[in-house]
Amino acid sequence: xxxxxxxxxxxxxxxxxxxxxxxxxxxxxxxxxxxxxxxxxxxxxxxxxxxxxxxxxxxxxxxxxxxxxxxxxxxxxxxxxxxxxxxxxxxxxxxxxxxxxxxxxxxxxxxxxxxxxxxxxxxxxxxxxxxxxxxxxxxxxxxxxxxxxxxxxxxxxxxxxxxxxxxxxxxxxxxxxxxxxxxxxxxxxxxxxxxxxxxxxxxxxxxxxxxxxxxxxxxxxxxxxxxxxxxxxxxxxxxxxxxxxxxxxxxxxxxxxxxxxxxxxxxxxxxxxxxxxxxxxxxxxxxxxxxxxxxxxxxxxxx
Numbered sequence: 001x002x003x004x005x006x007x008x009x010x011x012x013x014x015x016x017x018x019x020x021x022x023x024x025x026x027x028x029x030x031x032x033x034x035x036x037x038x039x040x041x042x043x044x045x046x047x048x049x050x051x052x053x054x055x056x057x058x059x060x061x062x063x064x065x066x067x068x069x070x071x072x073x074x075x076x077x078x079x080x081x082x083x084x085x086x087x088x089x090x091x092x093x094x095x096x097x098x099x100x101x102x103x104x105x106x107x108x109x110x111x112x113x114x115x116x117x118x119x120x121x122x123x124x125x126x127x128x129x130x131x132x133x134x135x136x137x138x139x140x141x142x143x144x145x146x147x148x149x150x151x152x153x154x155x156x157x158x159x160x161x162x163x164x165x166x167x168x169x170x171x172x173x174x175x176x177x178x179x180x181x182x183x184x185x186x187x188x189x190x191x192x193x194x195x196x197x198x199x200x201x202x203x204x205x206x207x208x209x210x211x212x213x214x215x216x217x218x219x220x221x222x223x224x225x226x227x228x229x230x231x232x233x234x235x236x237x238x239x240x241x242x243x244x245x246x247x248x249x250x251x252x253x254x255x256x257x258x259x260x261x262x263x264x265x266x267x268x269x270x271x272x273x274x275x276x277x278x279x280x281x282x283x284x285x286x287x288x289x290x291x292x293x294x295x296x297x298x299x300x301x302x303x
Contacts, residue, residue: 032161
């Protein structure tokens with residue numbers, strides 16, 4: 001299990017990880033009323049880069065707006081956010097790739113089930129980069145749990161409390177001997193995994209559920225779509241039926257903590273030849289290059 005590096009940004013500055021605490025009566029603890037984002041930082045003391053930092057900041061702003069947190073955007077400019085990221089990365093001085101998790105916590109005590117005008121605290125911590133899914137071929141199970149719909153708890157907002165949905169689904173998959181789950185929406189259409197977006201390849205076309213199918217519109221998902229376009233690959237963002245996955249030539253997933261990982265089995269059915277497919281391999285290589293600091297797209301921020 002991952003553990004935070006020794007120093008954490010919490011509130012207004014750097015503290016020891018053990019001292020970054022929220023009260024048991026805060027909305028963040030009582031109701032899971034926090035939003036977050038995770039992004040990778042590559043390099044060492046001499047040169048470090050963060051991947052798509054403006055997009056991750058914007059996701060925090062948008063997640064706050066969706067659920068009604070109205071104090072973050074006015075108090076935290078992008079420049080302040082970058083300064084805090086630089087500060088916590090510098091003080092921990094990682095010598096290898098790390099993930100950085102930034103969270104906006106509603107830390108008002110016992111305010112009831114409301115959100116407007118409540119005080120927030122920002123935390124930012126580092127942990128060692130380790131993928132959350134196998135990288136050499138995953139086995140997936142269609143979940144017995146349905147994805148939370150947009151008109152209940154919107155998936156496009158990364159709300160901490162909403163991840164109970166993901167925990168239920170992934171734990172069921174693990175208990176059943178699989179690596180992860182596939183969420184379906186209330187109409188039985190494919191959404192995503194517990195914490196990663198899903199893609200399939202059929203007859204040379206790259207297909208993925210569109211952003212209105214109760215998915216997180218992932219930043220790495222957008223990255224894959226851009227890279228696929230540059231490779232001349234036809235892309236379709238649309239509603240996907242579960243049985244399309246069963247007959248796909250390739251299936252893979254993407255996410256900050258998932259990377260680009262091939263799927264070799266779904267519900268006991270082999271995907272293709274149970275090997276990493278050529279399109280998956282190409283997009284994985286391209287994805288790894290941009291994460292490592294390729295500046296072609298302007299996606300990296302120097303820290």
